[in-house]
Amino acid sequence: MVLASRSVPLSTPEGGTGPKDVAGLSVEESVIEVVDPSQNPSLTVFDRSDMQRLGKKQEYRRVFGPAATFGFISMYLCTWEYILVSIAGGLINGGFGGLVWEYIFTAFAFGSVVITMAEMTSMAPTSGGQYHWISEFSPPRYQKYLSYAAGWTSALGWLTGNASGYFILSTLVEALVEIYDPDWSFTRWQSTLVMIFFLITTIYFNTWGAKLLPGIEIVSVVFHMAGFVITIVPLWVLAPKNSASDVFGGIVNGGGWSNAGTSFFIGTITILFSNLGPDAAVHIAEEVRDASIVIPWAMVVSYFLNAALGFAMMITMLFTVGSLEDAIAASSPFQNSFTNTGSTGVNVALTLILALLIGAANITSLATTSREVWAFARDGGTPAHRWISKVKYNQNVPFNAVLTTSFLSLILCLIQLGSTVAFNIIISLNLIAFLGTYMLSIGCLLLKRFRNEPLPPARFSLGRFGLPVNLFAFCYSVVTLVFSCFPVSVPVDAGTANWGPAIWGGVLAIAAVSYAVQGRRDYKGPIVFVEGVRKEGVGLQTA
Template identity: 25%
Template sequence: MDSDALRLQSLGYKQELSRNFNRLTNYGVALSVVSVSSGLSSLFLYGMVTGGPVVMVWAWVFVAILTVCVTLSMAEICSSYPTSGGLYYWSGILVPKGYKPIASWFTGWFNLIGQFAVTAAIDFGLALLVASVVSVGLNLQWSPRPFHIVLINLGIVFTHGLCNSMGPRFLSWLTHVSVWWQLFAPIIVSLALLIGMKTGHQTASFVFTKFENYTDWSSIGYVVLIGLLQAQYCLSGYDAAAHMTEETRKADVAGAWGMIGAVVVSAITGWLFLIAFFFGIHDYEATVNSLTGFPMTQILLDNFSKQLTIFFMCLILVACWFCGLASVTANSRMIYAFSRDHAMPGSRWWHQIHPRLACPLNAVWLSCFIAFILCLPYLGNSTAYSAITSLSTICLYISYILPVVCKTIFPRSFVRGPFHLGRFSKPINIIAIVWVCLITVLFLLPPVHPVTASTMNYASVGIGAVVIFSGLGYVPSARRWFQGPVNNLDLDEKQAEIIVMRF
């Protein structure tokens, strides 16, 4: 038994997954889920109407710095407890025994719902982008209807499920390709735009100081605050590195640095991406109201031929596809781990490892199914996509910060791993906690005035549903039998069956 398996055994779990991933692959999964190409292309329009260039450019720097604080706080804990369960396991292990079940339960459900939502948001955003590129190819003579987008989304989700069903070796190879694609695709597009843009582009003064408000809110401060969502949504999902640790060699180091590397690299490439596209704008109003549906597509069209625009957009499309692939991978590992501890309905199915493929096959397809279902409301309400992005960001960051809160309140429970922050740990943890509390409130606020049924931010409804669902699952039932992370080294099959049957 190698050192990683022994470390996992000391945390209470058998080694069931194959360790085919190295440090680069672990980092690659996290980088792919963060994917600035996906996040920025999906929410570029949102940023343009909620503050415009000055908010998007400088909020990116501000949000990136604070996100690094959150990431460092998580990385320190990940280094101590490298398990696929990640956040919910950390919350359970960092509190006194009496609080272990409730801390694990709520952290786990917020993380799980956040991952479902972010997978849905990534793949649905990609579907919208595919439709935009097809429209450009048809000289803007085709306008996709909601059911077209949903069908494209179904195809994308299916390909992600299929590739995740081909075993860890194939997935590891795809992840290595994704690492370089996520790094170079935005850099190539950005440099091409900066070098090849036509006359009529914007000035540095416009890029770094211009404020735009299409929300009808009169308060500049309010618009700036809700404009932070664009950056924060882009810089999320890096917990994927933690969920892959049971398949990673030297996981107590690789998981921590995978998260940190993904955020830092994404922050740098994302800022370059933003600046390049703002310089490339010709007519701001026309870009906001572009027939392509995506400002980035319109900006490329204004500076390049149709053929080059499609080529550059395809670079972005592939990056977005890799992003969705990695999100399904991470989501399935969370489902596997959470059901291994009997916290999900049907746990007996979701934590099964396919004997030949060596992956949680049932969990993969559950992730895909839920991601597709979450996008169906778009058929009746076009605001559904923005609600999903807000919901994913809030749920993920609540789950990110709960273990940090537990560590801060009960510091004696924490045992340092190879990566630690030393005397800077507590102040960085406090900064992270304050920041997440702030954005949790901000991202529930309505983005447009007046607030109507069609402009309301339905993320508040989604968060309420998560709280009610997880609360109703815990208070009358799970609190009587859910133990938090369960040691499966000496838990026989009959005992496990009894626990599972109670849910």
């Protein structure tokens, strides 16, 4: 039941009236609603206050509690699982010993980014995430353009990450078959069909089966923890072990770089990929009960816990994978460890567990990607934004956004049908896109702190440590963004080059065209809504 609907006069940076909402009504007519808590018990007083300050209409039932939110983040991270399937680049740039120190450095350095994002989430718990924070915290003259570019970059980053999850799952299915027939391998069309099959499965759990999603996240994270134990024990018990001196030795510069330092930082990119995405739950913020405190704590706890599990799994793999040369030569180094148990049954079981857990992660990936796309459409940032931003209330899902996200992911999967190299070029955008939005949002927050400008109140606050933590996080993001543009090794050719920067540039060019055609008219930036309620007296705190 709506008890009241207050009129909030808004103005855009260019002047004139405020934007229209998805139903075609003006913001003044519909955007802010005070909801009767007895009719909507999923809302806490903090949730109502946050939505009012952000100038957003509550369109979802808040069905994610602390356990489901923790599970959502942990399942997107899947750190110990992704360490197994993506460690090859670090073996070249670092070797066994280098990977150990690369992991320790990356886990704590990226932790500063996670903690900073947790604080920003507490300030502004909205499905928009980084592009919203950039809009709210950046200098007014740049907010519209920076947040629009960040919205496009973020959406494409999540989309390519979503497509890469289906690809990894198809390689695990292939690995299962190869256990029994080492000479057999997927053709591109077979691999693409497997990817499409898993994509369709995730669509079901994010639409008609969406009511099951919180429960799926809780069950999945239990199996995520159990799968870690089930995987690590037989490796330590059955597989032959490398010596400690081999595992904890010096840094190996196998990428042909001029110095070990460059090789080290390029190797950290492999580690970062396995720890990427602790902000996944930010994009379901409007579905989380008591979001301004639950999500920040879930982000921090799940990140560091998963980082610890990932480190333990990596050490286990380094001890059991065999020689460094054999590991680098293998198409899937983790299969060396599984094979070294000496049991085909164990190999199949461990690979199947890995596939099932990454499959569950793909369900989470589609959920968070579709919410990011939905939020950006709600603010007028995408073509067909009125259709994409509609919510199917009886299912509590942005149905059209899920379909849009799935269709775009399908297009990316079909690229694999023509060329695996081209597909890998496209998905290389994932890490660069994320780092770009992290850097911009943290940089805008840091600028406000330097200027001692007011910030929204945060229930998860870094207090006096905010400035140094933000500064370190920003510097780390800049350095890592630079090294994420490097190839794994030199010299390079068209197949081994890192095309991520070129793809990112292409995305920004497309965003510029989209802005000129549609965005300049429809997109005002989330700050327009915030500024409207700010005039109503919602307080800020000094940075």
